[in-house]
Amino acid sequence: MKAMVLKKLCNLNENPTPLELMELPIPVYGEKEILIKVSACGVCHTEIDEIEGRTSPPSLPVILGHQAVGRVEAVGDKVTAFKIGDKVGVAWIYSACGTCGFCLSGNENLCKEFKASGRDANGGYAEYMKISENFAYSIPQCFSEFDAAPLLCAGAIGYRSLRLTGLCEGQNLGLTGFGASAHLVLKLVKHLYPKTEIFVFARNPKERAFAIELGADWAGDFSENPPNAPDCIIDTTPVWKPVVEALKRLKPGGRLVINAIRKEETDKNYLLQLDYPTHLWMEKEIKSVANVSRKDVSDFLSLAAELNIKSEIDEFALEDANRALIEIKNKKIRGAKVLRI
16 A cells, blocks of 8 residues: 655755655454545644654554545454444544543543554555544545544544533634644634624734634734633644734633644743733633543534534645645644645
């Protein structure tokens, strides 16, 4: 099979082609695993974090990709959940222990044995991948493989982030950064909370225009003030400045949810600008988002199907995965990028 393989960590500014196209054996699957013939795989900023070393170290060499969709090609002898030909997806959560308190409470994303697709195990930048039947998801028939791919991470993590804000109908929501996840959150909120005003903070004028096009009530730069103070804000950026600016603009008692696996170190001095009276006084909260649980993924897929929520798609060939990553690195984003396998 063809696969795009990461052999060593690097800085994308210094090496813009970290992934190598290779011919590899088709994975050997176990008795409780399924083999998927991948049709599409989303490209995520987390993959840049993996390449540049801001996550737990990948198991090198590794095939990246944690938004994979395809058809079941083969099943292990003890698989009961899927059959050959089923349309399925794989998300960021590849496996967890299944026995700890977090797993038993439905929060496998917090399990100490959590393993990530495309980091701790080979992912979807390939023609085939394998995974336990317990960590694969049925894809609603209303979605094509390309529609579904961004829903598995950008959508699911956005859904979890929205739940963690505690947003109520009529409250104001801020979104800092406007890429794959934030634009799906905006679409979701427009359906679930029609009386909520949505304010988008983005550095790129094209992202701000895109937000208004999708129905945002206001869009401006990180340092600008929206018409009203947000009750809660979801940050999807890879840097610190938007966090500091967002805290400044929250209402008293407001909550900032940081939807990012890591923050880049280039502007870490912004942390030194955190001023208690300005940024945290009046019972403001900061909450991080750690990956997704299986329920997040399955619930969001059902909700997206019910509400007909689809991502804006920018397609790339598998061989162009490096270019897709560089465009995300350089903030050339409109919706989600998806590899055609």
